[in-house]
Amino acid sequence: MFKKNRSVILQNNQTKKIDKAIKNRNLIKRLAIIAGLFLLLLAGYGGVIHHVNSVENSKRAVFIQKKPSLIFFYKDDCKYCNKIFINILAEKEMNKVNIQLVNLNSKYNHDRYKGEYLISAVPTFVLLNKDGKETERYVGSDMSKIQKLIDQVKEMK
Template sequence: MQERSMNKKNIGSTLFFLILLLFAGFIVYDRHQTESSTAVVSTIKEDKINFFYRDDCKDCKKVFNQVYMHNFFHRDIEFINLNQEKNRKYIDEYNIHTVPTFIYKNKAYVGTDKTHLSKFLKGETDE
């Protein structure tokens, strides 16, 4: 009887671990797909934080996990890869000089400081 109980616990633990592993794999895959996306953004969504980045930019890569995870829970970020030629029109339109650049309504944050970025993503800007 005790052996059966132990076997059920092992099966339950193994099943939990496999589900957790599957979920982690999905997040890694989705994060990579999001970062390397060359989707054309036809209109800027004013109700979202617009994240202008390049998928080959080392500074963008420094903050991408933080931005992705924030968006995973809040769904309030529009990812705009400026390596997509058709998205480059936003460089002049929003006066973007460097990436990563974050724009939300009339506020912008440019940089990789994770503390400042966290405040910006939460709407706690100092301006």
């Protein structure tokens, strides 16, 4: 009788170990899937910024149009610029707001506009009125302040 109970206890312990191992494998698989999805999302976000910056840099120069608009001076290696870039791009493309993007990592843009617009830091936003004159300026990455400038551009239409 004791031998039968002993074998049942041993089988139960082995079953518990196997169940625990299966649960651990399933947990590892789930964590791997979550990590993979996170990396894909991160790569996609970085890819959008890289693509837009490569398009902007492939142009020889950005010519600022003197019309009602918001000029966004940025550098593609600036962490504060990258933090807000996707929001600015969404406003420009989806809401058809006249925002001019000027990447100051481009030598031509840097040499021409840093002095003309007195840019001392990025990100810098310059609001132009209907005569092409600067009416307001903001240096920083506070989206609520930037949104006020974007709203002013929308009102100028």
